[in-house]
Amino acid sequence: MRGGCTKAAAARFAGEARSRGVVRMVCLGDVLAFGAQPTEPQVRVINDETARIGRWLPDTFIGFCALNPRLGERAVMREVERCVGGLGFRGIKLEISNNAREPCMKPVMRAAEKWGVPVLQHTWSMTNIRKRNLHSDPEDTAALARRHPNVQVIMAHLTGCGYRGVLEAKGVDNLVVDTSGGYPEAAILDFALEHLGADHVVYGSDLPIRETAITLARITGTAMSADERAKILYGNARRILKL
């Protein structure tokens, strides 16, 4: 959600999504509102806005706690406890404050394990992008998941991860890939189904950036069984989010 989201805007997003059949949405907050390195108070501002949106439409939005892992263990633990323990958030969202292999991720993963929540890591192939100190390549996110087998990791952006990213995720039981991000490129979801299986793919809309009709059609326009489609569109998310 963008900073300053009004109740009316949140209701509009929810209504549009519902008209396409999307009834629950993970709300990630405006994670880049203060740039790549938000301070501890700025992280709280982001999460307070997420909580506010969740309170407006509790039957629709599920909050994820934004963090800056480089703020250190105490700050991370404090914010996760506040958001997951106090505000009812059901996951942790990591953007581009650091690379997923960095030691600062250890407290984040310990917090996720302690509270039993998934970690959604922004991920994009770094083949053509040179900012790996801030961004995470699929091999970084897959390494994170392997190091912390008791934490469910969601690797964001299937299209951005690409074919190589799918192969990085292969065989990592506690890792799922989401379908958000990028243009609706053909064949990559088929490839993910072949190599990861439907149990390891979840639908992501990238709302309000992208058009829900397009992102949903990526799933419904790709050949797969009804069972596979159900897992991707809601079954896996229901399991991961304990809904």
Next chain:
Amino acid sequence: MLIDSNVHLGPWPFNLVPAFTARALAARLRENGIGRAIVAPTAAILAPDPGPANRALFAAVASVPALLPLPVVNPALRNWSEQLEAAASGPLRAAKLYPNYHNYRLESPRLDAFFAAALSGRVRLVVSARVEDDRHRYFGLKVTMVPAKSVGAFLGRHPRLHPLILGLGLPDIRAIAPGHANFSTDTSFIEWRNALADLVREIPARRILFGSHTPFFVTQSGVAQLAASRLTAAAAAAIGGGNAARFFEL
């Protein structure tokens, strides 16, 4: 039924999309409500001479009336006149250009004769500004999209032309449209939320053509975007087919 102005036939080495036969491609399009499509040969994009790929395309679609062949011309090659003549003899009387893959700038003075010949010969021009998302291209392929600045310079240099420019994004159109009205574009890379509604505020609906970018993109996604758009019925019908019928005189 929709008319799709942005379709390719043939395999692409940098993704794993299964190669469609012409009949299978037509069937895929038909399943998604697309009755006719303007189809270019993928093989011509990377070929040193587009001629063989064009001839293969014409042969492949000869018995598939839903697919209308759009040959590729490389105006930077010495034989451009011969290529243009071949394109003029096709059913669409049109030629498709890939400036970024064929190593020329649209606004270059050395192409003036080519564009003058296309104009005088009444050959419609379709320009591909982008085939792939730059962020995902094969690491060894240093091809980026045709810059909006170059497109604008081209349109300014040839004001009597009215090309169809495929693959532009909303920011590109916002950069080009204020200075130039002599172009149409397609919907394939117009992807953000409510972007079609935003697009018709930038350029009139009569200059927007539906393009799914099949098989690079999931066909149903492009169709869903149009169906979900908050356009008037008249605008949606024009974008969905009326404009293509007029542009290509179908």
